[in-house]
Amino acid sequence: MLTSRRSWARAAFALLLVVVTFLTVTPNPEDVEKGMDLTRWLAALLLGDASYDDKVAHFLAYGALGFAAFWARLAEPGRHRWAVLALAVYGALLEGAQALVAVRSPEFGDAVANAAGAIAGFVGAYFIAAICARTAP
Numbered sequence: 001m002l003t004s005r006r007s008w009a010r011a012a013f014a015l016l017l018v019v020v021t022f023l024t025v026t027p028n029p030e031d032v033e034k035g036m037d038l039t040r041w042l043a044a045l046l047l048g049d050a051s052y053d054d055k056v057a058h059f060l061a062y063g064a065l066g067f068a069a070f071w072a073r074l075a076e077p078g079r080h081r082w083a084v085l086a087l088a089v090y091g092a093l094l095e096g097a098q099a100l101v102a103v104r105s106p107e108f109g110d111a112v113a114n115a116a117g118a119i120a121g122f123v124g125a126y127f128i129a130a131i132c133a134r135t136a137p
Contacts (some may be wrong), residue, residue: 013068024094027103057089066121088115
């Protein structure tokens with residue numbers, strides 16, 4: 001049963017990684033502004049400025065990756081920090097790769113949002129797991 005759950009979590013992580021990678025290195029579709037309403041609202045609510053919507057989107061995407069990486073158990077217990085570090089480096093490398101794509105431009109702030117999201121997602125999953133383990137019969 002545990003192996004089946006881990007397989008599903010790894011499949012979810014792989015799918016998220018493919019989607020995030022695709023969205024990072026391809027041009028924005030024409031109607032992307034409509035899809036950013038949630039992140040614009042969150043940026044205005046949490047940061048006081050809706051123009052940070054792109055950073056919020058990066059944070060949420062890598063937060064989902066960090067969360068999925070924890071449940072996929074991509075690293076042995078005690079070595080989880082390497083999975084988070086790998087996600088942060090991957091996010092920075094993808095930002096750098098945008099320099100090679102003429103329609104995108106790399107931003108240091110996006111790389112920071114990627115790293116912060118990966119850490120937050122992973123830590124959030126860790127605390128959820130700890131709470132569940134404490135309340136399990």
